[in-house]
Amino acid sequence: MRALVLAVALSSIPAVAVPRDFPFTWTSRTSAAGQNSLEAWFTPRLVRTDDFLQLDTRVVWTYGVTRTLESQLSLDTDFQRTDRSEGLDARVTSLWRWTTWREGTPFAVGGLGRVSLGPDQFEAEARLFTDLHLARVVIALNISASRALFWNNREGIDTRLEESFAVKYTVSPAVTVGLEARAKSAWKLREYQGTAIYAGPAMTFTHPKFWLTIGGYAQVAADRANADRALEEPNELRDNERYVFRVAFGFDT
Numbered sequence: 351m352r353a354l355v356l357a358v359a360l361s362s363i364p365a366v367a368v369p370r371d372f373p374f375t376w377t378s379r380t381s382a383a384g385q386n387s388l389e390a391w392f393t394p395r396l397v398r399t400d401d402f403l404q405l406d407t408r409v410v411w412t413y414g415v416t417r418t419l420e421s422q423l424s425l426d427t428d429f430q431r432t433d434r435s436e437g438l439d440a441r442v443t444s445l446w447r448w449t450t451w452r453e454g455t456p457f458a459v460g461g462l463g464r465v466s467l468g469p470d471q472f473e474a475e476a477r478l479f480t481d482l483h484l485a486r487v488v489i490a491l492n493i494s495a496s497r498a499l500f501w502n503n504r505e506g507i508d509t510r511l512e513e514s515f516a517v518k519y520t521v522s523p524a525v526t527v528g529l530e531a532r533a534k535s536a537w538k539l540r541e542y543q544g545t546a547i548y549a550g551p552a553m554t555f556t557h558p559k560f561w562l563t564i565g566g567y568a569q570v571a572a573d574r575a576n577a578d579r580a581l582e583e584p585n586e587l588r589d590n591e592r593y594v595f596r597v598a599f600g601f602d603t
Contacts, residue, residue: 369561372552373596375516375530377481377490378451378458381414388412389600397592401433404591408443412600420447426466441468456483470502486520488528507589509537518552528552530567536589545573546590560601568593 368387371377381387391408398404410424422445429438449460457480464475477494492514500506512535518528530552536543550567569592 369554369556369600370563370598371481371488371518371526371554372490372516372528372530373563373565373598374532374552374567375490375492375514376447376460376462376477376479377488378449378460378479379481380418380420380447380449380451380460381412383414383416385414386412386603387600388603389598391596391598393594393596395591395594398587398590399432402430402591403432404428404430410600417452418449420449421445422447439468441466441471441473443467451481457481464496470504471498471500471506473498488516488518488520488526490514490516505538507536507538507543509540510589511535516552518554524556526554526556528554528565530565532567534590535573542575543588544575544578544590546587547571548594560599562597562599564595564597566593566595 368379368381368385371379389408389410389412391406391410393406395404395406396402406426406428408424408426410422413421415421424443424445426441426443427438430436443464443466445462445464447460447462449458451458451460459478459480461479462477464477466473473496475494475496477492479490479492481488481490492512494512496510498506498508500508512532514530514532516528516530518526520526528551530550532548533545534548535545546569548567549570550565552563552565554561554563569590572590575588
């Protein structure tokens with residue numbers, strides 16, 4: 351009888367919001383089948399030039415299609431400003447994430463596919479990721495490639511490769527702290543634009559109905575574009591910023 355009462359009580363508890371383990375690095379943990387949640391991301395990017403500021407925002411609806419498949423639909427906007435100009439770029443994004451993750455397993459792999467469409471661009475991304483759960487420690491690795499197509503006389507970076515590594519430690523059931531490192535390379539019309547290497551801290555707070563993750567990283571090294579290597583003060587920021595921060599939170603609907 352007690353077992354039956356306990357089972358009924360547990361079945362009536364709302365599904366726990368599935369948090370992002372890291373602000374920037376993806377992991378294999380997905381929403382439960384049938385679970386709906388909303389997320390919001392805010393990402394300031396600073397110092398591509400002295401007067402440069404970009405604020406990326408993302409509002410996401412997430413749905414667990416099956417135990418191993420998750421769908422996301424989002425509105426992404428990038429506001430960019432310098433002393434001489436400013437502009438707003440908006441896109442609608444569809445993302446599908448597949449995973450082998452299940453509760454209690456120490457190792458999982460997965461992947462995601464993303465397509466984004468805006469008024470003058472189309473972008474597609476493929477990403478592979480894996481993570482390892484060891485008691486209070488989580489280690490994650492990502493590899494991704496993206497390709498963009500432009501029209502209406504727009505030009506920009508069209509190819510990007512990215513690798514990221516992250517590790518976190520569970521301080522308590524509600525708090526984790528960690529570190530992320532990222533390498534980001536870019537090409538424009540097949541011309542190499544350089545690679546930036548970043549590192550910085552991360553922290554996640556989890557509640558049964560919502561989660562909050564914050565983090566940031568600074569550029570710690572760079573491989574210059576070929577045209578910049580002879581300059582005394584080379585431009586290392588063609589597709590990157592000195593500092594990037596992110597605040598993201600989500601909750602069940």
